[in-house]
Amino acid sequence: MKRIKEGRVENSAKEPGGTSTLDLALRLIDYLATQNQPLTLAQIAKTFGASKATVYRHLVTLQRHGLVRQDADTSRYEPGIKLLMLGESVRARFDVATIGRQEAEQLGAATGQAVTICRLIDWKLVVLDLLHGRTVIEFGTRPGTELSIHSSAHGKIWLAYSGPELFDHVVSQPMKQWAPRTITGAERLREEIALVRERGWAAAPDELITAVNALAAPIFNHHNDIVGSVAIVGATQFIPEPPNPEQIEVVLATAHRISERLGWRNT
Incomplete structure (x- = not known):
């Protein structure tokens, strides 16, 4: 070389x-x-x-x-302050992806679906980890892939649990119509985010890719700040609209366990 x-x-x-x-x-x-x-x-x-x-x-x-x-x-x-920023970004990504790996594997085994863990980095929603499911569908998403914030289950979670600055940033620019059911209006998106915050989980059936759905939940740290999101991803025939109560329960439980390992306490 x-x-x-x-x-x-x-x-x-x-x-x-x-x-x-x-x-x-x-x-x-x-x-x-x-x-x-x-x-x-x-x-x-x-x-x-x-x-x-x-x-x-x-x-x-x-x-x-x-x-x-x-x-x-x-x-x-x-x-310089840039070193602190870089260190925090790398540490947070490493913690969530590493600590959540075992829980993600268990989630995939329980549901048979692909599992993704994401984090928001510099206004971009990035996939940190992907575990393929047991179905015949294999997603092209890889660690490092950037997801759309307004049209993905992960993105809705981040919009629901981050500060208003993220929402303002997303709606201040054109929201791409990825699929027929993609939400592209600010008010409609605001209503959706309020619903996500109320129930604690998000789904995005046919919004990013037709016939594909995802079910996501937030991951918190010891400050009760969102530091990640975990989701199952699969065909709408496996993750219906709305998702099965069993699916919702296991995804929320997985997010809670990862959060607890990061110091979060459900109080």
């Missing part, structure tokens, strides 16, 4: 042979993240045995991307 070199390392940086400029930037982030106080440029350069000019160029680039912050009064450097 061909290795792409990003450029020659300056001798003044005193870095090991073959170390790229990207490597130094990543080590700077790692180092600043482990310090308990902001550091001067001279302190950082001394730690890495590099010239202040070399370290400064890297810090400026990292600062431009929000990964490093420079205090306006002291000129000292510390980790």
